[in-house]
Amino acid sequence: MDLVQMQKSLQDYTKSLFLEGILDSQFLQLQQLQDESNPDFVSQVVTLFFQDSDRILNDLSLSLDQQVVDFKKVDPHVHQLKGSSSSIGAQRVKNACVVFRSFCEQQNVEACHRCLQQVKQEYYLVKNRLETLFKLEQQIVASGGMIPAVELGF
Amino acid sequence: MAEVLLPRKMEIPNDPSKFGSPDLLHVLAVDDSHVDRKFIERLLRVSSCKVTVVDSATRALQYLGLDVEEKSVGFEDLKVNLIMTDYSMPGMTGYELLKKIKESSAFRQVPVVIMSSENILPRIDRCLEEGAEDFLLKPVKLSDVKRLRDSLMKVEDLSFTKSIQKRELETENVYPVHSQLKRAKI
Numbered sequence: 001m002d003l004v005q006m007q008k009s010l011q012d013y014t015k016s017l018f019l020e021g022i023l024d025s026q027f028l029q030l031q032q033l034q035d036e037s038n039p040d041f042v043s044q045v046v047t048l049f050f051q052d053s054d055r056i057l058n059d060l061s062l063s064l065d066q067q068v069v070d071f072k073k074v075d076p077h078v079h080q081l082k083g084s085s086s087s088i089g090a091q092r093v094k095n096a097c098v099v100f101r102s103f104c105e106q107q108n109v110e111a112c113h114r115c116l117q118q119v120k121q122e123y124y125l126v127k128n129r130l131e132t133l134f135k136l137e138q139q140i141v142a143s144g145g146m147i148p149a150v151e152l153g154f
Numbered sequence: 155m156a157e158v159l160l161p162r163k164m165e166i167p168n169d170p171s172k173f174g175s176p177d178l179l180h181v182l183a184v185d186d187s188h189v190d191r192k193f194i195e196r197l198l199r200v201s202s203c204k205v206t207v208v209d210s211a212t213r214a215l216q217y218l219g220l221d222v223e224e225k226s227v228g229f230e231d232l233k234v235n236l237i238m239t240d241y242s243m244p245g246m247t248g249y250e251l252l253k254k255i256k257e258s259s260a261f262r263q264v265p266v267v268i269m270s271s272e273n274i275l276p277r278i279d280r281c282l283e284e285g286a287e288d289f290l291l292k293p294v295k296l297s298d299v300k301r302l303r304d305s306l307m308k309v310e311d312l313s314f315t316k317s318i319q320k321r322e323l324e325t326e327n328v329y330p331v332h333s334q335l336k337r338a339k340i
Contacts, residue, residue: 030193032296041196048192052188083189084189087193
């Protein structure tokens with residue numbers, strides 16, 4: 001694949017993530033903060049998000065598996081995950097966390113288990129898509145090309 | 155907000171005080187989230203601010219010298235122009251941090267901005283009543299930071315301008331162009 005084709009693929013792929021609602025405009029904010037002096041900013045923030053999320057999801061699984069679920073522990077974790085997913089533009093993860101929190105408030109254990117599964121699903125989805133996105137970017141840079149700016153007209 | 159300093163020499167761009175170059179607006183950012191710390195730091199740097207980031211209210215108080223009980227004074231020589239803190243943090247909240255800052259003699263004049271992902275009106279009211287400068291909904295936008303920065307610079311510009319006008323000098327020749335703001339491609 002030549003450079004122009006790769007750049008087009010990247011643009012199409014990025015657009016699809018927005019159209020599917022996996023990412024929202026906050027991700028664009030992150031990209032706009034990246035420049036020649038900070039060329040890895042987006043991947044650095046996203047990496048932090050992955051690290052935080054892996055830890056939180058693990059803690060949530062443990063908390064919900066207890067005989068008696070302590071919602072005072074569960075809710076802050078979900079709140080944290082909601083916050084960080086919102087900060088990087090992982091819209092579907094954020095929305096799943098909002099639903100999760102409402103069931104935490106109701107102290108509905110069964111529903112919370114379902115919510116956790118939903119959050120995990122959305123998280124693995126966005127993680128997979130972003131990892132693919134970064135790979136595409138790396139291929140372009142390795143071929144001596146520039147990452148095309150995301151067009152906002154869709 | 156600040157007293158007017160009448161400079162004796164025309165060395166203003168090199169003056170490290172807050173009436174110096176726009177680059178030297180020093181912001182202390184407080185947030186327990188890794189992701190948000192990285193994000194706010196970048197937003198502030200792109201807006202030509204000097205940034206210090208800490209991960210808790212306790213560390214913020216240590217940085218300001220307000221952590222020792224008897225000393226509600228703080229480090230008098232430390233120049234912080236703005237404090238931005240998350241509201242919900244484990245241990246001490248941003249609200250409690252706000253109160254401690256407003257109780258201190260060294261830092262009560264420093265504007266404190268609260269950031270929160272939750273749009274809870276009573277929370278916002280409480281913070282504003284306690285003296286918060288502003289309350290920002292997360293995720294914070296670059297435009298929020300620029301607006302804050304501009305309003306802070308205006309206050310300093312205004313008092314500085316008055317002192318310059320007294321000496322019948324042109325302020326345009328004194329301030330460097332805000333070229334740093336062009337880095338953020340919006």
